[in-house]
Amino acid sequence: xxKIENKENIAENIFRMDIVAPYIAKSAFPGQFVxxxxxxxxxRIPLTVCDFDKDKGTVTLVVQVLGASSxxxxxxxxxxxxxxxxxxxxxxxxxxxxxxEQLKSKKFLFIAGGLGSAPVYPQVKWLSMHDVKPDVIxxxxxxxxxxxxxxxxxxxxxxxAATDDGSYGFKGLVTxxxxxxxxxxxxxxxxxxAIGPMIMMKFVSLATKKYKIKTTVSLNSIMVDxxxxxxxxxxxxxxxxxxxxxxxxxxxxxxxxxxxxxxRQMMYRNQEHQANCKCM
Amino acid sequence: MANKIPxxxxxxxxxxxRIKNFDEVSYGYSAxxxxxxxxxxxNCKNPRCVNDCPVNIxxxxxxxxxAKNNFAKxxxxxxxxxxxxxxxxxxxxxxxxxxxxxxxxIKNEPVAIxxxxxxxxxxxxxxxxxFLEKKENNGKRIAVIGSGPAGLTCAYDxxxxxxxxxxxxxxxxxxGVLAYGIPExxxxxxxxxxxxxxxxxxIGVQIETNVIIGRTFTIEQLLDEEKFDxxxxxxxxxxxxxxxxxxxxxxxxxxxxxxxxxxxxxxAFDENYDTPIYVGxxxxxxxxxxxxxxAARTALRLGAEVAxxxxxxxxxxxxxxxxxxxxxxxxxxxxxxTNPVEIIGDEKGWVKEIRCVRCTLGDPDSSGRRSPVxxxxxxxxxxxxxxxxALGTSPNPLIASTTKGLQINKYKCIVVDDEGRTSRAGVFxxxxxxxxxxxxxxxxxxxxxxxxxxxxxxxxQ
Numbered sequence: 001x002x003k004i005e006n007k008e009n010i011a012e013n014i015f016r017m018d019i020v021a022p023y024i025a026k027s028a029f030p031g032q033f034v035x036x037x038x039x040x041x042x043x044r045i046p047l048t049v050c051d052f053d054k055d056k057g058t059v060t061l062v063v064q065v066l067g068a069s070s071x072x073x074x075x076x077x078x079x080x081x082x083x084x085x086x087x088x089x090x091x092x093x094x095x096x097x098x099x100x101e102q103l104k105s106k107k108f109l110f111i112a113g114g115l116g117s118a119p120v121y122p123q124v125k126w127l128s129m130h131d132v133k134p135d136v137i138x139x140x141x142x143x144x145x146x147x148x149x150x151x152x153x154x155x156x157x158x159x160x161a162a163t164d165d166g167s168y169g170f171k172g173l174v175t176x177x178x179x180x181x182x183x184x185x186x187x188x189x190x191x192x193x194a195i196g197p198m199i200m201m202k203f204v205s206l207a208t209k210k211y212k213i214k215t216t217v218s219l220n221s222i223m224v225d226x227x228x229x230x231x232x233x234x235x236x237x238x239x240x241x242x243x244x245x246x247x248x249x250x251x252x253x254x255x256x257x258x259x260x261x262x263x264r265q266m267m268y269r270n271q272e273h274q275a276n277c278k279c280m
Numbered sequence: 281m282a283n284k285i286p287x288x289x290x291x292x293x294x295x296x297x298r299i300k301n302f303d304e305v306s307y308g309y310s311a312x313x314x315x316x317x318x319x320x321x322x323n324c325k326n327p328r329c330v331n332d333c334p335v336n337i338x339x340x341x342x343x344x345x346x347a348k349n350n351f352a353k354x355x356x357x358x359x360x361x362x363x364x365x366x367x368x369x370x371x372x373x374x375x376x377x378x379x380x381x382x383x384x385x386i387k388n389e390p391v392a393i394x395x396x397x398x399x400x401x402x403x404x405x406x407x408x409x410x411f412l413e414k415k416e417n418n419g420k421r422i423a424v425i426g427s428g429p430a431g432l433t434c435a436y437d438x439x440x441x442x443x444x445x446x447x448x449x450x451x452x453x454x455x456g457v458l459a460y461g462i463p464e465x466x467x468x469x470x471x472x473x474x475x476x477x478x479x480x481x482x483i484g485v486q487i488e489t490n491v492i493i494g495r496t497f498t499i500e501q502l503l504d505e506e507k508f509d510x511x512x513x514x515x516x517x518x519x520x521x522x523x524x525x526x527x528x529x530x531x532x533x534x535x536x537x538x539x540x541x542x543x544x545x546x547x548a549f550d551e552n553y554d555t556p557i558y559v560g561x562x563x564x565x566x567x568x569x570x571x572x573x574x575a576a577r578t579a580l581r582l583g584a585e586v587a588x589x590x591x592x593x594x595x596x597x598x599x600x601x602x603x604x605x606x607x608x609x610x611x612x613x614x615x616x617x618t619n620p621v622e623i624i625g626d627e628k629g630w631v632k633e634i635r636c637v638r639c640t641l642g643d644p645d646s647s648g649r650r651s652p653v654x655x656x657x658x659x660x661x662x663x664x665x666x667x668x669x670a671l672g673t674s675p676n677p678l679i680a681s682t683t684k685g686l687q688i689n690k691y692k693c694i695v696v697d698d699e700g701r702t703s704r705a706g707v708f709x710x711x712x713x714x715x716x717x718x719x720x721x722x723x724x725x726x727x728x729x730x731x732x733x734x735x736x737x738x739x740x741q
Binding site (some may be wrong): 023024027037041042043044068069072083084085086087088089117225227228229230232233234236241246260263264266267268271272275 | 492528531545552735
């Protein structure tokens with residue numbers, strides 16, 4: 001059993017939780033994820049690591065109420081326990097293996113859509129700790145669903161907010177914001193990291209292909225064990241089948257078959273719908 | 281003459297009933313049935329069954345004790361050799377091991393050694409007998425990675441002789457393949473598997489679930505920072521193989537590992553559990569091993585019409601014979617000499633058909649089995665909603681890739697010597713991670729061998 005040390009409602013239906021898991025806090029790097037099981041009858045669900053505190057021994061997760069299982073986690077209160085958390089899983093972000101000298105010569109742009117701000121945050125923080133200040137686009141449907149803007153500002157060079165409905169910052173999708181930065185504001189980027197809904201990562205990758213900028217995406221495929229055992233997270237990258245859990249979760253966005261990935265996310269849609277009807 | 285008595289067949293759930301539930305198929309022997317069956321044993325002077333048992337259980341001895349109604353003594357005999365008899369009695373391929381070499385089998389049916397082993401193990405559990413003994417603690421610490429048959433056996437043997445053993449398990453539940461792979465209807469989890477784990481805890485073995493060695497800790501950290509004196513790697517062969525044919529990433533195609541993990545570990549067959557599982561109306565399982573049989577029979581119990589597709593003939597099926605018989609009784613359709621070449625999807629990307637070719641058998645290959653040869657122009661399609669690939673598994677490369685100096689072979693198996701020593705001092709391995717996918721009993725044998733080697737290594741230090 002793992003204690004929820006802290007729980008905060010950070011936006012509509014979005015919660016931030018610090019879970020006591022000292023082993024994971026000690027060994028986690030940006031880009032990795034964990035698998036959580038809320039209770040004995042629960043599913044194993046993959047969640048990206050948003051932050052980790054080696055001293056306190058906590059791992060920070062951000063969960064949005066989307067279906068039956070995420071609802072069950074979000075119903076847990078501060079001081080209560082979840083059944084299991086395991087990790088860190090997957091490979092750390094590629095840039096943690098690059099020397100500080102090389103890193104400093106690169107200008108990074110992060111594009112965070114919706115809940116994607118949670119996994120983008122530790123990457124921006126890590127780069128900032130290594131004296132690299134990236135730019136960040138945070139996209140949300142509307143103002144009250146925008147998360148991590150303040151936190152991101154303390155580590156990024158520039159934070160550009162964009163909302164679909166124009167209720168806050170730039171009005172438009174993150175891809176519109178990207179076009180604006182590159183075409184109108186004449187910004188130059190060496191590398192882009194885009195994390196958010198699969199459909200957003202698809203269109204960001206299409207756009208950056210046009211701009212010829214290397215783009216890394218972090219896939220949120222369906223998984224069971226997260227250790228390479230089940231193969232549910234199969235994804236086609238450059239014509240080869242990869243497992244998101246052990247080969248990823250980060251891949252070169254220009255080679256990912258997003259249409260297949262989007263379709264594979266629908267695998268259990270009917271069952272999930274039934275579960276939601278039971279639970280909501 | 282004792283051998284005039286026909287083999288006593290254990291009672292089973294009727295096929296029509298059992299395909300609607302996940303309860304164990306075989307009821308096992310009653311005491312009277314066990315004694316009658318035990319009386320068939322000739323008690324050979326030179327028992328070949330013992331030689332063909334990977335852990336060399338003194339089979340004639342425990343069987344003669346059953347025949348004499350001396351069950352406690354029989355249980356004690358088995359316990360000297362095996363820490364998981366209730367498991368092995370159920371899942372060992374007896375027909376190619378102990379029972380395969382039984383003299384009675386030449387003219388008649390062999391003694392039902394597996395069923396007798398199961399009987400005595402169940403009897404001893406039900407009567408709360410245990411033969412746990414533990415020598416004085418020697419203060420040395422061993423990390424066992426993986427809680428499957430190899431790890432459990434290694435941990436048990438080392439704890440008995442005084443070591444402090446901690447098992448690290450990646451999943452949330454202990455048992456490895458016993459928990460995620462083998463279905464409830466062959467191996468009941470709450471009674472049989474849970475009991476074995478409890479016994480381990482009773483002799484002081486610590487179990488840490490949710491720890492992935494190679495990620496949460498590396499082997500180096502276990503040795504250098506966590507101060508373990510030796511490490512045993514028993515992480516099995518968990519990575520599923522696919523065929524690399526067109527259409528394999530369509531919705532509805534999955535590995536048997538995924539399908540069985542959802543059903544067994546996550547209990548997706550029980551509506552009180554949240555994990556989803558999909559079988560459609562028709563399911564095709566590709567492969568002929570125990571895992572293929574398990575996946576097929578699980579899909580059947582979840583309501584699908586199921587066909588097995590296998591490229592050789594029934595004679596070459598690697599599955600235990602009892603499982604093949606059970607699968608047939610239950611109405612699984614066997615398509616032998618058939619090999620898939622493509623999976624065809626509908627316009628939305630869901631499986632619609634699987635395209636196969638017919639084969640004949642050619643000359644024996646390196647495994648000694650006759651290899652299938654494709655018959656030209658023999659393509660045909662089978663309509664299906666789900667394709668489950670049960671083609672075997674290979675070891676997870678995570679530990680090898682995060683441990684310096686740990687040698688692996690071309691099959692990604694960790695290289696070990698006869699005693700289970702790897703290329704790194706203090707690091708031992710055994711079971712499927714060293715041999716590739718094999719059986720529970722071979723993994724147990726390897727776990728035991730490595731336990732001996734670890735003891736020897738630490739005594740020499």
